Amino acid sequence: MLTPKDTSRPTPRGKNPGRNREHNRRVVLDLMRRHGRTGRLEIARLCQLTPQSVTNILDELIGEGLIRAAGRRSAAGRGQPPLDYEINPDGAFTIGMELAVTRMTAVVVDLAGQIRRQSSVDVADMSPGAALPRIETLVRELSTDQQGRLMGIGVVMPGPFEIEGFSSVGPTTLPGWAGLDAAAELTARLGAPVVVENDANAVAIGETLLGDHLHLSQFGVIYFGTGIGLGVISSGALMRGAYGNAGEIGHVVAAPGGRPCPCGQNGCLERYASTHALRESLLAAGRSGDLAELDTAHPDADPVLSAWLDEAAAHLGPVISILENVLDPQTIVLAGGLAPDWLDAIISRLRLGTSVSRRSDRTLPRVMRGQSGVFAAAIGAAALPMHDAITPRLELSEVSPPRTEPTEPPR
Template sequence: MTQAAVLGLDVGGSSVKYRLASADPGDGMPDALAEGVAPAPAADLPASLAELARTVAAGYRLVAVAVAIPGLVDEATGTVIRSTNVPQLDGRPLGPELTEMLDVPVMILNDGRAAAVAEARWGAGAAAHDVFTLALGTGIAGSHIVDGAIVDGANGSAGELGHVVIEPGGLPCSCGQQGCLETVIGAPALRRVWNAAGGEGSARELLAAYDEGDPRAVAIVQAAARHLADAILTLLALVDPGVVVVGGGLASEPHRLVTLAASYVDELATFHRVPPIVPARLGRWAGSVGAAAEARTLAA
């Protein structure tokens, strides 16, 4: 008999990460039958996600899918309320659309929640009962987990630290405000500042130049880490988590932004109880792992 499988998709502004896993129930991290990254299409994203699911699951019996989206979602209806980084999904009943295309149950969830679930259960927060996870990438997502349960807030939109205003009157953010954390430390923001300073390439090249001691890159990365530290200090004042886990592409090894921001937090903290501020262990795969775990629950 063909093996039953579930699929977790992590949709970002520029790519879709996926993990195909066994549908067998369990508490362990979903095993990877297949894992990878596909470019995010510019148009007709639902149809492209359905085609990606069919391609990745070829040779298996797909029984459930979970899709992590950067933005606000209504999990009960599978509708994307608003996604500032994937605006073509705003208002779309993505869950029902994909369910019809794939003929399997589909869950839609926030990408910060998916990453937090994975890091809290199997990653850097596994030993703590109170974990706040941040994912730094095209956008900045976050989620708070206490004793294994996600603290969603009254309307399911808690954790959007990327839209806390860091620079009042600063650059416009896709959410409609000005000076949000995403406008100073998101990957597009870092690329813009790096290119304006004469650097070439994306945030990845910026971080590489920082490692080489380029003074322009050093100044930009230090400023970004200070902004992140300011946001974390706000988080500590409001939430008081036991561990702060920082992941996503911008926080990958050698964890420059994480270690710098943690040092600034230690320097600037006053009344705050500063918890461990640690890099994520699951790296860029946290969202797809968390989505696969939710898909496995959906299939049970």
């Protein structure tokens, strides 16, 4: 949990006029989620709100069950010590789901960011006709016996979305989903707001809310899924691009004239650095392509696995150096469906070139490990509705009308 003295990510400021009340609520919730147990006057100081405004917001949030009183601090002088407040984990929850090519994973995350339930099932047919009923059933099962209200459901799918030549070809895409408004279809079926995002963007949001990089405001997440993608956080916000496809590095040509890609190019990055490329290497060596069997394998003890790691890192390193020059990030985070040891092995093999990130005054490594394992994308998906519900947004601080009553997603 971020402590108040950690100021590398600025605390959003509130607005005192009444028309910015929704923004102020988000600022207070965001602060409490990051700082943990906090007092009223400390919240007012850090958010630059009046104590009375903070009192009103705290009373409202307590009434909705989103925060709770956390007792008083030890007395340091005369008078009664102030009362502290904290996020109420049982106040609300979100569900996150990843729809991969052959697997459906899901998690339930409470308001404090703790995983309450998780599920992973192999799926032979991920077309909408087969997958949508299974999603309905899984959401009902996961929602059973959960405390608090459902804030929303996040669903991640491999991108890019609706791009000619990319969206419906190759082994990293889902069949039959092109042209379908997945968010609208799922919202109607599930009776709760659904946010749909690509896996890399969701994992990047997850790192800012639920991961180990809460204090960072400028970073990129390279996500190893079936393919490979990039999510970018800039000034604490997701960089989505004009059509939601920013960070589509899987089809960046990393080896000109190299292996053919279903997109029509040769030498795309995901043909070398992705779990699909790893599976191809295993099958070519006469091995099983089941990556679950590799969870306990030591990557350096197997010549086939070690060769793939060398190749993946060799093609990924120059791309990371380019990203550093373009984005000037605090760090680049590697995350995804690989085990932690595998991500660490890739990082140790990277040969990064000269870039703007090569500085003597760095406080963080140029590349770090983030969320890993089979549930990494589902955890990121669970962060999406939470991010939409509690993270401060500039437009709310400027033009939103007064908030008259608490809103609650349909059940």
